[in-house]
Amino acid sequence: MAGPNAVRLHVVTGKGGTGKTTVATALALALAGEGRRVLLCEVEGRQGVARLLGTEELPYAEVEVAEGAGGGEVRALAVEPRAALLEYLDVFYRLGRAGRALDRVGAVDFIAQIAPGLRDVLLVGKVYEAVRRTEPDGTPTFDAVVLDAPPTGRITRFLGIGEELAGLAGGGPIAGQAASVAALLRSPATAVHVVTLLEELPATETVEAIAELEAAGLPVGAVVADRVLAPLPGAGQDAGQDVAGALAAAGVPAPQVEALLDQAREHAARVAAQREQLAALSALGRPVRELPALPGAVGVDLAGLYALADLLEGGLP
Numbered sequence: 001m002a003g004p005n006a007v008r009l010h011v012v013t014g015k016g017g018t019g020k021t022t023v024a025t026a027l028a029l030a031l032a033g034e035g036r037r038v039l040l041c042e043v044e045g046r047q048g049v050a051r052l053l054g055t056e057e058l059p060y061a062e063v064e065v066a067e068g069a070g071g072g073e074v075r076a077l078a079v080e081p082r083a084a085l086l087e088y089l090d091v092f093y094r095l096g097r098a099g100r101a102l103d104r105v106g107a108v109d110f111i112a113q114i115a116p117g118l119r120d121v122l123l124v125g126k127v128y129e130a131v132r133r134t135e136p137d138g139t140p141t142f143d144a145v146v147l148d149a150p151p152t153g154r155i156t157r158f159l160g161i162g163e164e165l166a167g168l169a170g171g172g173p174i175a176g177q178a179a180s181v182a183a184l185l186r187s188p189a190t191a192v193h194v195v196t197l198l199e200e201l202p203a204t205e206t207v208e209a210i211a212e213l214e215a216a217g218l219p220v221g222a223v224v225a226d227r228v229l230a231p232l233p234g235a236g237q238d239a240g241q242d243v244a245g246a247l248a249a250a251g252v253p254a255p256q257v258e259a260l261l262d263q264a265r266e267h268a269a270r271v272a273a274q275r276e277q278l279a280a281l282s283a284l285g286r287p288v289r290e291l292p293a294l295p296g297a298v299g300v301d302l303a304g305l306y307a308l309a310d311l312l313e314g315g316l317p
Ligand SMILES: Nc1ncnc2c1ncn2[C@@H]1O[C@H](COP(=O)(O)OP(=O)(O)OP(=O)(O)O)[C@@H](O)[C@H]1O
Pocket: 014, 015, 016, 017, 018, 019, 020, 021, 022, 023, 048, 151, 226, 227, 228, 291, 292, 293, 294, 295, 298, 299, 300
């Protein structure tokens, strides 16, 4: 199904609170809707995916959370550094039982503390393992892995850590694997998507993050503008004048008509401000996808999530 150059690892970053978890989950559902087997990973220990989908907390195991057409499915995994470290010790040093004994005396936390960068290596390493995993018949276990990644402020370091580490030690299993991870992250099989709101701060942070990712040789995918406002129907330059006239003619008191007009003008101003940010982001020359602001104060519910997934049909470039 996926061609040799298709993106296998979608990394979703963005300023805090812009919609990373929502977009990563919607993207996973969109890909599963096309028959792909998708792993949705989170690495921040926040259980954002479980909260969004209304499921129980994700364990450190791949849990099926959604089915798609034609055999598509989404499995979700909350990658946890301690468990990842134990797995690592087991795989690379065959420290199955001994690793667990190390954990009991606090060594695992100790290692994680003295080498903070190691935490990120373990998290990214686990994602790498999932991308590379194959079934006994040699086909990839997952057609795509979607990572609900750390925010823009930390993403370049998070993804760059493998290279740092690979350059450090000569040989050794961790250095060797770090080099493979770094290679995957810089290949066309990876795309780093940046979620943003069409507001000044997140848009500026998006521009900076893309420059940083490019400088680090990491492949930038799409910019996803989330919570985009739609213009009011029929609202042109004189938003609502006709409606106001009609309302007044129907006997609606003037102060109420005026209040409605104010709201319409305010909305039109916000739409115009968003369009400006959108134009600036489009000038980056990256594909820009827009997702609408869904109604409701409490955030995206399941129906909304599937609506966003529909809009991401075909995935992200
Ligand atoms: N298109 C949308 N329409 C309406 N609400 C949205 C939309 N996208 C996201 N939200 C809401 O915005 C809030 C933040 O979204 P989300 O949790 O996905 O952001 P995040 O970037 O993962 O945040 P954090 O940095 O805290 O992890 C949530 O309440 C979510 O439901």
